[in-house]
Amino acid sequence: MREWLSWLSVEYADQIEMMLRLCGAAIAGMAVGINRDIHNKPIGMRTLGLVALGSAIVILSGSVYEGLHFGQDAVSRVIQGIMTGLGFLGAGAILRGRDEMQVHGLTTAATVWIAAGLGVTAGLGAWFITIAGTLVTLFLLTFGKGIEDWLVKIFGGNQSSDEDD
DSSP, X not given: OHHHHHHHHHHTHHHHHHHHHHHHHHHHHHHHHHHXXXXXXXXXXXXXXXHHHHHHHHHHHTTTTXXXXXXXXXXXXXXXXXXXXXXXXXXXXXXXXXXXOOEXXXXXXXXXXXXXXXXXXXXXXXXXXXXHHHHHHXXXXXXXXXXXXXXXXXXXXXXXXXXXX
């Protein structure tokens, strides 16, 4: 049995690595999306998991012919395209009231963009950045509004009008 597993891991090492990167991207996006689901926001776990997974797929698609080694210029162009395209997807979540100056959906749009970034880092195999980025994102989504309100109260400004925490 061990010989078979050893052969399998050597024979399909690149495919196993790509599968781990894709799963890592999806998990990072889903972790951020769970927070959005808990707060009843329009974009949740499945959407952000798919955004992160899609970003990783695009990054990895360039590695199929060259193994898992990326050219710096090619990766840079792919990342730029992903982040620009996802900016438009996030823009669809931003709404402005007709009679008010408040804007809603900015945090949701930002989570779409960060999920794409987490997918890119997972696709590149930058595990520390993926995990640390996911944790910092979840910290900001969970505690950011409370910290912001507390700081505004201390410094005497107006309370946050961001309804999309």
